[in-house]
Amino acid sequence: MTPDTLVSFEGVVKRFGGFVAVQRLDFEIRKGEFLAIMGSSGCGKTTTLRMLAGLEAPSEGVIRLSGQPVNDLPTWRRDTPMVWQSLALFPFLNVRENVEFALKMRGTPKAERRRRAEQWLERMHIGEFAERNISQLSGGQRQRVALARSLVVEPEILLLDEPLSALDAALKVRMQSVLKNLQRETGITFVYVTHSQSEAFSMADRVVIMSRGKIEQIGTPQDIYRRPGTRFVAEFLGSSNIFQGTLARDAQGGSALETPLGSFATENITGLEAGAQATMTVLDTKTHLAAERPAGERNVLAARMIGEEFVGSVATIYLEAAGGQEIRVQKGHDQLAALPLEIGRELFVHWNPADAHIIAEA
Numbered sequence: 328m329t330p331d332t333l334v335s336f337e338g339v340v341k342r343f344g345g346f347v348a349v350q351r352l353d354f355e356i357r358k359g360e361f362l363a364i365m366g367s368s369g370c371g372k373t374t375t376l377r378m379l380a381g382l383e384a385p386s387e388g389v390i391r392l393s394g395q396p397v398n399d400l401p402t403w404r405r406d407t408p409m410v411w412q413s414l415a416l417f418p419f420l421n422v423r424e425n426v427e428f429a430l431k432m433r434g435t436p437k438a439e440r441r442r443r444a445e446q447w448l449e450r451m452h453i454g455e456f457a458e459r460n461i462s463q464l465s466g467g468q469r470q471r472v473a474l475a476r477s478l479v480v481e482p483e484i485l486l487l488d489e490p491l492s493a494l495d496a497a498l499k500v501r502m503q504s505v506l507k508n509l510q511r512e513t514g515i516t517f518v519y520v521t522h523s524q525s526e527a528f529s530m531a532d533r534v535v536i537m538s539r540g541k542i543e544q545i546g547t548p549q550d551i552y553r554r555p556g557t558r559f560v561a562e563f564l565g566s567s568n569i570f571q572g573t574l575a576r577d578a579q580g581g582s583a584l585e586t587p588l589g590s591f592a593t594e595n596i597t598g599l600e601a602g603a604q605a606t607m608t609v610l611d612t613k614t615h616l617a618a619e620r621p622a623g624e625r626n627v628l629a630a631r632m633i634g635e636e637f638v639g640s641v642a643t644i645y646l647e648a649a650g651g652q653e654i655r656v657q658k659g660h661d662q663l664a665a666l667p668l669e670i671g672r673e674l675f676v677h678w679n680p681a682d683a684h685i686i687a688e689a
C-alpha cells in the first residue's frame with residue numbers, strides 16, 4: 328500500500344450461494360483519481376462497487392478505506408455516497424430538500440445546511456429549480472441534483488453506478504465533461520462503473536477491465552488501448568486486429584509470429600522465448616492499405632474488401648483474409664482517396680513491426 332492509496336481490495340471474493348460473482352480482487356484506488364470499472368454485463372462491476380459502499384459483505388478478503396478495514400462497518404458509517412443509474416432521488420422532497428437530506432441526517436444546523444445546499448445547486452447550475460419537485464425536472468437536471476446531493480457532504484470518495492446510461496447520446500457527452508471537471512476541481516476520488524468504453528476512456532485516469540468476476544487489466548486508457556494485456560481485453564475493446572501463433576526467430580535475426588496467415592515481424596517480445604504461443608494485436612489505426620503488394624514491407628496480408636463504415640471524417644474498411652478472418656483498417660478519407668475501394672476487391676493490408684503488440688498466452 329502506498330501513501331496515496333485510498334482504498335485497497337485484498338483477496339476479495341463475493342459468492343451468492345454457490346455462485347462466485349467476484350473472484351479474488353486485489354487492487355488499489357488512489358486518492359484523487361477517477362477510476363472506471365468496465366466490463367460486460369454480469370462481470371461483477373456493481374457487486375464490487377456495492378462491497379465498497381457496504382451494501383454487500385465480501386465472502387472472503389479485506390477492503391480497506393484509508394488503511395482501515397471496513398468489512399464490518401455499516402454503510403452509513405463509511406462516507407462512501409453512491410450515485411445510481413436510477414438516481415434514487417426522493418420524489419416527496421423538492422430539489423433543495425433532496426440536496427439538504429444527507430446534511431440533515433448528520434445533524435448539520437439548518438442555516439449551514441441551506442448555505443451548503445445552495446452552493447452546490449449553483450455549482451451544478453440548478454439553482455433556479457431549487458423549489459421544484461423532482462418530477463418537474465429533465466433527465467439531465469435530475470442527474471445534476473443526484474450529484475449535488477452526494478457531493479454536498481464533501482466525501483473523500485464518490486461511487487457512481489452507470490449514472491449516465493438513461494440519457495440520450497448528446498446529453499451523455501455533455502454530462503461526461505461535467506463529471507470530469509467536477510472530479511478535477513474537487514479532487515474527490517470517483518469510482519465509476521460502466522459498460523461503455525467511450526465513457527470510461529474519456530473520463531478516467533485509470534480503467535479496470537473485468538471479465539467473469541476477475542480483473543483482466545488495470546491501466547491508463549492509453550496503455551490499455553495500445554497494449555491490451557490479454558486477448559480478452561483486445562477483443563473486448565474491438566479496436567485491434569488479432570493474430571494467434573508461435574514466436575520464432577526470423578531470417579534477419581529479428582522476431583516473428585508464425586501464424587496460419589503468414590509470418591509477421593515484431594519488435595516487442597521482451598521476456599518471451601522462441602516457441603512460445605502468443606497473440607499479436609495491431610490497432611486498426613496502425614494498419615495501412617495498398618492496391619498492389621507493397622515492396623519492402625515485412626508484414627503484408629492479402630485480404631478481400633467486404634465492407635466500409637463512415638463515421639465523421641474517419642472510415643473503417645472491413646476485409647476478409649484467408650480462413651475468413653476479419654481485418655479492419657481505419658483511416659481518414661484523404662488517406663483512402665487513391666485506393667480502389669470496391670467490395671470483393673483484393674487489397675494488401677500492411678503494418679510496421681514496431682506497431683505489433685505481443686501478448687504472451689497464459
Ligand SMILES: Nc1ncnc2c1ncn2[C@@H]1O[C@H](COP(=O)(O)OP(=O)(O)OP(=O)(O)O)[C@@H](O)[C@H]1O
Nearest residue numbers: 343346348366367368369370371372373374375522
Ligand atoms: N443478490 C444477488 N444474488 C445472486 N446473484 C447475484 C446477486 N447480485 C448479483 N448477482 C450475480 O452476480 C454476477 C455479477 O453481478 P453484477 O451486478 O456485479 O454485474 P455487473 O457487471 O454490474 O453487470 P451489469 O452491467 O449487468 O449491471 C451476475 O451474474 C449476477 O447475476
